[in-house]
Amino acid sequence: MFIELGHFALILAFMVALFQAVVPMVGAARGMPGLMAVARPAALAQFGLTAISFAALTYAFVTSDFSVSLVVANSHTAKPMLYKIAGVWGNHEGSLLLWVLILTLFGAVAALFGDNLPPRLKARVLSVQAAIGAAFFAFILFTSNPFLRLGVVPFDGEDLNPLLQDPGLAFHPPFLYLGYVGLSMAFSFAVAALIEGRVDAAWGRWVRPWTLAAWMFLTIGIAMGSWWAYYELGWGGFWFWDPVENASFMPWLIAAALLHSAIVVEKREALKSWTILLAILAFGFSLIGTFIVRSGVLTSVHAFASDPARGVFILAILAAFVGGAFLLFALRAGRLEAKGVFGLVSRETGLVLNNLLLTVSAFIVFVGTIWPLVSDVVVERTVSVGPPFFDATFTPFALVLAAVLPIGAMLPWKRAVLGRAMRALMPAAILGLSVLLLTWVVFTGHTAIGPLAMGLGAWLVAGAATDLLSRTGRGPVSGRFARLGRLPGADWGKALAHAGFGITLFGIAGLTSWQVEDIRVARPGETYAVGAYDIELLDVGRDDGPNYQAVRADVRVSRDGQEVAVLSPERRFYPVAGMPTTEAAIRSGAVRDLYVVVGDPQDDGAGWTLRVWIKPFANWIWGGALVMAAGALVSLRDRRYRVAAGTARVPTVPAE
Amino acid sequence: MKRALAVLLALWLALPAFAVQPDEVLDDPELETRAREISRGLRCPVCQNETIDESNADLARDLRLLVRERLLAGDSDDEVVAYVVDRYGEFVLLMPRASGANWVPILAPVVLVLVGGGVAAAFVRRQSRQPAAPDPGLTEEERARIAELTRGDGDANPGRD
Helix, strand or coil, X not given: CHHHHHHHHHHHHHHHHHHHHHHHHHHHHHCCHHHHHCHHHHHHHHHHHHHHHHHHHHHHHHCCCCCEHHHHHHCCCCCCHHHHHHXXXXXXXXXXXXXXXXXXXXXXXXXXXXXXXXXXXXXXXHHHHHHHHHHHHHHHHHHCCCXXXXXXXXXXXXXXXXXXXXXXXXXXXXXXXXXHHHHHHHHHHHHHHHHHCCCCHHHHHHHHHHHHHHHHHHHHHHHHHHHHHHHHCCCCCCCCCCHHHHHHHHHHHHHHHHHHHHHHHHHHCCCHHHHHHHHHHHHHHHHHHHHHHHHCCCCCCCCCCCCHHHHHHHHHHHHHHHHHHHHHHHHXXXXXXXXXXXXXXXXXXXXXXXXXXXXXXXXXXXXXXXXHHHHHHHHCCCCCCCHHHHHHHHHHHHHHHHHHHHHHHHCCCCCCCHHHHHHHCHHHHHHHHHHHHHHHHHCCCCCCHHHHHHHHHHHHHHHHHHHHHHCCCCCCHHHHHHXXXXXXXXXXXXXXXXXXXXHHHHHHHHHHHXXXXXXXXXXXXXXXXXXXXXEEEEEEEECCECCEEEEEEEEEEEECCEEEEEECCEEEEECCCCEEEXXXXXXXXXXXXXXXXEEEEEHHXXXXXXXXXXXXXXXXHHHHHHHHHHHHHHHHCCHHHHXXXXXXXXXXXXXX | CHHHHHHHHHHHHCCCCCCCCHXXXXXXXXXXXXXXXXXXXXXXXXXXXXXXXXXXXXXXXXXXXXXXXHHHCXXXXXXXXXXXXXXXCHHHECCCCCCXXXXXHHHHHHHHHXXXXXXXXXXXHHHHHCCCCCCCXXXXXXXXXHHHXXXXXXXXXXXXC
């Protein structure tokens, strides 16, 4: 009964979305406030109905209602409760329902708190947002209905893919979706502005919080996925340049570019049409990502249930929205004239360079990702494009960006003197160079990129600190430090995000350049050295869990005779899904991770394959990503945006 | 304990082997390093986008052994790769070969940088020379709103009546 209610609510939400996509738009075109005003209740109703629908599906999963075919395919009575709930979106149909839930949530938030927007713009934004919603409601209802029932109800379910039964993965998709959907908001603003034919500083200020939030969620979502791969896949890889990873990385890069160009619109009223284009591209890449993931046209380690019909549907959505937006752009972009004039050396130029690097690198990832498909279809040549290609083509962009970022961030608007910024950054440059030389000397390695990237990481962090300190003005140092706490959130956010990039770069360089690996047959009681550590396999035995069987090895790791840790890696077997998994045992540390994996028994059980890695600075990769996300959060908390978004209205005192 | 272990071993034999096995590792560390390096550039033909270095598939193991066999026979890195490609096709190469249509992805970064950089440079130059555009002024709506705001009744919401 509840299931049918959810199904019905979803259909109603689809109808409301169609209504909201048309009526306020007509109202805005004709100047009829009554028609424009329906956007608000409609957006709220859409969210309410979708929430009912989502609750119904969650209820089916929690109560293991095996009359619903989706629950049968993805759940099991013995599964822990957390994964029963996460199982709602651990599959294609349910994840799309989560997609529209977040989409309608954002629409409702914009409707509730967007009172400061001009009513016409607000009506158009909500209309475009509802059109996107309608397309996805149709997609769910016609190709991926989560509420289908089974005639014959089975005794138990088929369980969720064991790899997905992990806390990290339970929250990885929702964060990515929050990001993708946040970008749909920027898209709606862009299209509304094109229809309006007007982009100004206020528009830049309205779009930025949405982009910031989207970028923050994408950062967290991507970092979570990467961290999950690191500890779950059993050998500590953190990024594979897999099509599905790239699908989330491209919107992230474009969103980062958009974030910066919207600042130029907001502060200087320049780069208007470019910013609009980026907003369209950012959402376009999100849709391309959805297409890649859901259609299965590209082979990926993320083997989701894929279906060509679904792919065609998403392609149609993509063509309609992005194609339509581009057409509108071609017709209207000429009207958006730039006002701000700036010199050759200025913050604006720095941000243009930032946009160039981020956008070009996003397109390179795009070309590499779809090339196998294009090559196969167009010239009938089956090729692969993998990590060696992306490492070689993407790395230079990341390094150049890291090298110029602190300088560009310090330049003043309009007209700058390069020498002044460089002088202020001298200590940071010296620090970066020392780190480079130090790592070069200490790790006489085979790679020059490692020390270079580590030096650049230090330069970025120190550069961000210099930037922050420079905002406190002149005077005695103590006074400047006291003023640090009173700087606006945007300044802190900027410094944190830039420093986070440096930390991540430092971690990636450290891990990829100097990790130590050892693979061997270990016998219980035997001790051997890996790097600076001594490894001893203590014992191997059974250790079953609620829905799996497992073998656990206990491994003692010591250094200079002192025990550092006893690590217990496992190999598990999930009988329902018929799938084995490896559970690595990791001792995380500030400067290195110890990573141990147990493999197969050797020589009739006398020994076991043991893999040991020492991974320097591994945690810095995700730590840096968290610092970046924290930067976005701090920036979002800047009072100026809240005032602009109308969430915290300060009572206006009339000027005397 | 003994029996539990026996059950365990039986269970284990049914499971696929996991990535590089100790018995595959070459005695010569220099050759082994080269083998790993080559393995990371080769795709496992039967897997979902994994290199032979990280894959658990039997075919990936065969290929890892093949790579090491060729290295022991004295092949150079390029010869080993060519040997594998001759037998399994170009599909196994994770770095596309620079030939024919493959020039598109290989040259794309250079072309994108040149075109994008050119456009950006032209834009910045033009900007820096242009005199400031005249302010287009306020729209009717904005004027109305300012009038409303300065009237001092505190309601900042035109159009919500």
